[in-house]
Amino acid sequence: MKIVVASGKGGTGKSTVAANLAYSLIELQSVTLVDCDVEVPNLHLFFNPEPAIKEVFTIIPKIDSDLCTLCGDCGRFCRYGALTVLKDRVLVFEKMCHACGGCMIVCPEKAISECNYAVGRVEDSNPLPGLRLISGFLKEGEVLAPRVIKDAKAAAEGDGLIIIDSSPGIACPVIEAMDEADFCILVTESTPFGLHDLDLAVGVTKSLGLKAGIIINRSDGSDEDVRNYCRKMDLPVLLTIPFSREIASVQNRGDLISEKLPGWKEQFAGVYKECLELCGVDE
């Protein structure tokens, strides 16, 4: 079972939901939590892990200047602008390369070979009994978030229950995180902006054919718009987390409400049960 936690916009408390959900289940079964919000991963902040680190590489071209005739073909070919052929050399802009490999094919002199280039890392740890935490980190200034996400997800492959924290929004990293998931939990707030962004995210899950449910976070009690929307779109509201001083103070300390406040562990476990039911899986 693979559950991805996403949100149309940042700051909805998506990571907090993912962390609480994972924590609430570890007494029942092993959980692998994967942080795919690789630009600003933060799940490790909840758990103090001591991780094993693996670098994530992509391929960039390496030009053999003895063979290169400066014909310009590679630079004209690369639509990402990662290669500029000048009068005396070829410049490679590593950060712009999308590793398509095309330049190596078009070079008439076979002057281009592959070389490894690190774009990030994956940290793997067991911070609590029953919990495996895998976090993807994109190096600062790098753009290939999907590459790091792929490696983070690949590390989790084969584990029983996988909970994925995606990046907010609806760009390619989110699609990569949602790819091959069984269920998507969308975290939203009950503001008009929240609803607009939620609608975009729902559109993505629909186009991926991904089953989804909603968690309303920091609810001030007037969620009618979100609830009407969910009814209209036939989306179940799995949980409503109210805006309360008690909850906020637990979370501001970097703690989990499922650990510190009574009742929440059961509520999150209930969310998981509902996810299973909606996916048609019997426990």
Added chain:
Amino acid sequence: MKICVTSKGAGADSAVEQRFGRSPFFVFVDSESGESKAVENPLVNESGGVGPRAVQLISGEGADVIITGQLGGNATAALQASGMKVFAYSGTGTVSEAVAQYKEGGLRQLI
């Protein structure tokens, strides 16, 4: 010496374009003979990476000097390595006027 000016149109009487990589045309002016030639920019509608690609195009035409409005970071890096000099023109005049101003030493050098 060959001067390349980013231009809105296909001639030396066209207005200077402020954008570099997405400039509709590059007009190349020979500073001795005064002759000019325009090259349509194939990158105008591309989504990204246009800066370094425009540098290759202009370098391939044999320009020594570039006159344009603004440069992005990647274009700057490529231009620094290219050996071409770059000057900023922020006015609304034509390519010819920008070249004249450059010859008088009236333009600020970016690279």
